[in-house]
Amino acid sequence: MTKVPFQAFDQHHPPAPELINQCVHCGFCLPACPTYVLWGNEMDSPRGRIYLMKMASEGATAMTDKWVRHMDTCLGCMSCMTACPSGVDYAKLIEATRAQIERRHPRSTAERFQRWMIFNTFPRVDRLRLLRPLFRAYQKSGLQALVRASGLLKLLPKQLSAMEELMPKLGVSDRIAPVTPAQGQQRKRVGLLLGCVQREFMPEINAATVRVLAAEGCEVIAPPDQPCCGALMVHAGEETPALDLARRVIDVFEQAQVDVIITNAGGCGSNVRDYGYQLRDDPQYAERAAVFSAKCKDISEFLVELGPRTERKPLNMRVAYHDSCHLQHAQRVRTQPRVLLSAIPGVEMQDLPEAALCCGSAGIYNLVQPETADALADRKARHITGVRPDVVATGNIGCMLQIAAALERQGQKTRVAHTIQIVDASINGWPVPQK
Ligand code: SF4
Ligand code: SF4
Helix, strand or coil: CCCCCCCCCCCCCCCCHHHHCCCCCCCCCHHHCHHHHHHCCHHHCHHHHHHHHHHHHCCCCCCCHHHHHHHHCCCCCCHHHHHCCCCCCHHHHHHHHHHHHHHHCCCCHHHHHHHHHHHCCCCCHHHHHHHHHHHHHHHHCCHHHHHHHHCHHHHCCHHHHHHHHHCCCCCCCCCCCCEECCCCCCCEEEEECCCCHHHHHCHHHHHHHHHHHHHCCEEEECCCCCCCCCHHHHCCCCHHHHHHHHHHHHHHHHHHCCCEEEECCHHHHHHHCCHHHHCCCCCCCHHHHHHHHHHEEEHHHHHHHHCCCCCCCCCCEEEEECCCHHHHHHCCCCHHHHHHHHCCCCEEEECCCCCCCCCCCCCCHHHHCHHHHHHHHHHHHHHHHHHCCCEEEECCHHHHHHHHHHHHHCCCCCEEEEHHHHHHHHHHCCCCCCC
């Protein structure tokens, strides 16, 4: 047997050669790839990254720092999957590659510390709940305004200041009831995935989701003991803890006995729809995970299928819809949010240029690769400013925070809201809230 010169991958789910070999190197994906658009470098394109995976898979390269850097700069936005005529499943390739990197590549102390901080805070709902009053006091006391005005943030490493810049304005905590009855005759019994950061830092999105579902005749079950779904971890290669969270989420929702599981964050939605694949080797969970995944639907997709029963009151405003990558590319949910929004009397929809291009949020990308993330967000904000909407709507908390921070950097006051908050405002005759 010929010995390969390098053994970059171990035997636990390396990027599958049959998926790698589906790429015919046509390059159709290149203009859709944000990092290729920014830098024009082949190795920072989908085709280049797949080629690097192929080299590693065939033993032609080791997992060098440079090789890892090209994988780290990938946003995991899956825009290349939409663009690819050959149906290359890049999502499976990059997820397998990232898990290999985290097992086999020694990261620097600074990187390890930052990742430790992120993964010990964001997916931990209990810890976020403890931090919330501290952050709220920081904002309410005027300290945040002082810190921002002082220029102190510029002295911090960008990886730290990015966290501060992205922090949403924290209001009063909106706890979601474990059971919310349907209004009028019940049409469905649905479960709601509450998320982690969203549950504690922007609970108003879940509150709006519950109100709309109940108004449309759904009983909403929101199990309070559900953990984070593991999206941030799985997309960053932290496979073992992500799968532990997936198992717990499945356990909790099996007990809830619901017809459908509603997600309202693009990244979480694409992750839970993939549990069946992620847990394919687990004899106890494989089948249950597939059943769970098949029940998951984005809120916009679900509401369009259900059909409206409640009257929409007019909202006279121009709305630019920003597609979250994990909603449009990974879940293929593009038309439904537009259908929901354009059904509101008085709403005028506006198209954004480069709608398929990521805003730079991408899970933890805006924290670990903040310069690239900012470049993409600033580009997105310039496109938004160009069409002058009253509100930017989107279906993912990460995009909301990322776009709002970029608009603020550019001195723009355009409101940013979740799609469901706009529908909720229309049903209740309220103004659309600000991020
Ligand atoms: S996932 Fe996004 S950033 Fe990564 S290669 Fe594909 S298009 Fe480029
Ligand atoms: S479009 Fe698909 S087949 Fe063509 S280079 Fe990109 S990934 Fe490969």
